[in-house]
Amino acid sequence: MTAYRLVVISAGLSKPSSTRLLADRLADSTVRQLAVEGRTVDVQVVELRDLATDIAHNFVTGFPGPALREAIEAVTRADGLIAVTPIFAASYSGLFKSFFDVIDPDALTGKPVLIAATGGTARHSLALEHAVRPLFGYLRSVVVPTSVYAATDDWGTTGDRLTDGLPGRMDRAAGELAGLLAGRAPAGPGAGDTARAETEAVVPFAQQLAALRA
Template sequence: MTTVVQAPVPEVAAAPQPPIRLVAVSAGLRAPSSTRLLADRLAEAAQSALAGQGRDVDVQVVELRELAVPIAHHLVAGFPPPVLDEALEAVTSADGVIAVTPVFAASYSGLFKSFFDLIEPDALTGKPVLIGATGGTARHSLVLEHALRPLFTYLRAVVAPTAVFAASEDWGGSGDALTDTLPGRIERAGEQFAWLVVHAVRGVRDHAVQG
């Protein structure tokens, strides 16, 4: 056997790294909004997990309520008003996307779907996505698995295994024997998502170097 001497792999941590850019999309309609509260908590969890790996994070929140009328215009006119264009660009260029919707009639809200309808079909390919939803009762929680996860799988995103549902009772609840508490689930989701973000970013860079 001959010994193959490999060139040393450059240490990723040695190079100065730009901050990771996360975008949280919240489809809550009211202020204050529990959907926005959940989006903020998921972003914090991801930020803290990434900070643990020595990474800086920029978080931008996209409130779909403020874009409701531009979204309707885009659907009808076929092109986005500038404010919506900026939001779509932010989402498609982010290192990771957190997407949170209230449950409306057994699914994501129409506004949430309309926004993601406006994203080019391949723009989220390989993008780490963390999904979350809110509702009045935990009976709606499988909306995450039956509606949100297939939507992002269709868009070829990489969806974190833990998706977080916050029912009203979770904001003051303590979980039960079979379910983690809301903070427990948020933390687990944040860690998984952070792992995906770090590895997806590396993957994209590797491709860029080879290309």
């Protein structure tokens, strides 16, 4: 059976980081829930802190270095993504946004994505909804309904009668991603090239207008 390709994007800056910890927990839960259905998953983690210089050079030169090119190809070929960013000034980090700026805008079309974030205080939790989710909406990804925000005080909590604790939210979001992946066939080699070819086959707007006039 072909394994699903799950790529985990972590934009944490420290090592170790709570961002990477959250990313790993979400990936583990997704793999575990797919395993119950007899499905296998190949997980690849992309640490953006290791690509920061390559990303900056790409903006200047227009060409990715080998490590960045490999990360971009992994995201393009992935069946699903887990994208986790620290929250700075009520939004995603600049490194997180810059990475997705150097990826072809069509590479994430229709791709299932679980979004998550970390921060020092719960006051920033809505950043996932007003900043991160619209980013992937613009990229035409299929974002799971549950986003996961982990403030410092969330680690080790179990929640209360009205609110799930962090483990419950992680499992619910991972279950939604697992459900989307289970409903799709694993992408074969060259899947990203096929998606681009389909995009290039779209009829130009001017041609569509000309056809209407005729």
